[in-house]
Amino acid sequence: MRDIIMAWGRMACQEGFGMSDKGRGGARVFLAFFLCLLFVCAYIYRIREERGDGMNVRSRESLAMDTIIRVSLHSCKTPEELERILDGTFALIASLDSELSMFKPSSGIALVNASSGQAPVKVSRETSRAVSASLALFRLTGGAFDPTIGPVTALWRIGDAKNPRLRLPDNREIEEALALVGADMATVSPDDRVYLSRAGMKIDLGGIAKGFVSAEAGNFLAAAGVESALIDLGGNVLTVGSRPNGTPWKIGIQHPYRQRGEPICSIEVSGAAVITAGVYERYVEIDGKRYPHIFDPHTGRPVEGDLLSVTVVSEDPTAGDALSTAFMALGLEKSKELLESLPGVEAIFVSKGTGAEPELYATVGIKGLTRIAR
C-alpha cells in the first residue's frame, strides 16, 4: 500500500504537483476534494447498507392455524403502506383458517363433514377451490395424498395434546375408519357445493391448507405490489421474488435429530415455495414407539420406513404441501418415479441412512444445496 501511495506521490510530483506555490495549492485542493469524496461515498454506502437501498422492511408474527405465522415484506413502499398490507395479509390468513379448519364448528369444511352422506353443502369460493385442488392432487398422486383422511386422523388423534391416544387402535377400528376414506367419493360442483357421498366421511385439509393459504397470501402480496417477501406458515415457506439485494433467499431444512431451527442443509430459491413433511414434527409415543402424524391413506396407519422428511420446492405451494405428504407415504423409490412426471417440482429426501447422521437425496434441479450439519 505504501509503495502504491509513494508511486502515486512520485507521479504527482512528476506531473507538477508541489513543484511550485501554485502547484502545491492545487495538490492541497485535490487532496481535500479526494478525502471529502471518500467520506461522502463511505457515508452513503453505510446508509444504503443499513436502509437496504431505499427498501423498507416490515415483519410481523402471529399465532394462527395452530402454528406461528411470520410475514416479512421488503419494498420501496412507505412503512405505513407496508403495515396496511400486513394487516390485509393476516386478515386474509385468519379468514381462510376459519373456513378450512375441520376443528372450527362453523367452518365450511366442518359443515361439509357434518352433512356427509346427506346433502351437498354450499361453501365459499376459496373453500371450493381448496377442496378442488386437493381432489386433483389425490388423483395426481394415485391416492398417496387423500383429503378425506379425516376419519383416520380423528381415530389416531396424533398431536392432540389435550386428548392424546394412550393405546394403539386395533385392526377393526382402523378398517372401519379406512372404509370412510376415499376422495373419489367426494365431489365439488361448479356452484361451489361440496358433497361427501358416504355418511361419516370427513375432509381434513391438514396436508394442504397451509400451502393453499400461503399461495393466497402470496397472490395478495403480488397484487399489492410487494416485490420481495417471505411468508412462513409454521415452517411452510413461500418466497416472493428475491432478497432485496437481488440474491436468492436461503432456506434451511430442519435437521431431524436436532432442535427446531437447526438446519441439516440449505437451498437457494427465488419466487418458490419450500415445504417439508417430517416424522419428527408431530407424533405420539406408545409403548416406546413413535407414530408420526403423517398417514398412508392406503393402510390407515402412520407412515413407516427410512424417510425422516421430504422437502418439496415448487412454484405452487398448494401442490408442494400435498406432494411432501404424498412422498412420505410413497417412499423414496416411488416418489422418484412420480417426480419424473412433474416438471418444475424438485425435492430433497432426508433418510435415516446407515450412519449416525441422516442421508440426503436431492433432485438435480435443486439449487445452492449446502450441507450444514455433519
Next chain:
Amino acid sequence: MKQKDKRLYLILFLLIAAAAFLTSGRRGGNGDLSLEISVDGRVTRSLALSDTAPGTSIMLRPGGGMNELVISGDSVRMVSADCPGGDCLKMAPLTSERGVIVCLPHKLVLKLRAKDGRKPSNPDDAIDAVTY
C-alpha cells in the same frame, strides 16, 4: 519527518478510518438487539440484550402457565415450561432477528428485534427461514 511523509501518513490514517467506519457495527454482536415477549399477539415486555446481565433468568406466567427463559449474553433460550408437549423447549436458542421461540399452548412468542429503522443484519450466507 518530511512533509511528504506526513501527508502519506495522513492519507493512510484517513483510509483506515473510512474502512473502519464502513465495517463498524456490521458484525458487532447483538448490542442493537432487544428481546420482545408477546402473549396472545400483544407485546408484554421488551428488553435490550446489552442491558441484561449474562445468565439472567426470567420467569413468565402467560395465561396462567409457566415459562422460564435465560438470556446468555447474545442468545435467549427457553429452559423450562409446564405446557403439554414442551415443544418450546425443543427450539433452538434465539441468536438473531430471524429466529423465534413459540409456546403455542401459552400463546407466547419470543423474538429478537433490531433497533428501530435498522435493517435486520442479513449477510449473504445467512439463512432466511427454516422449513420443518
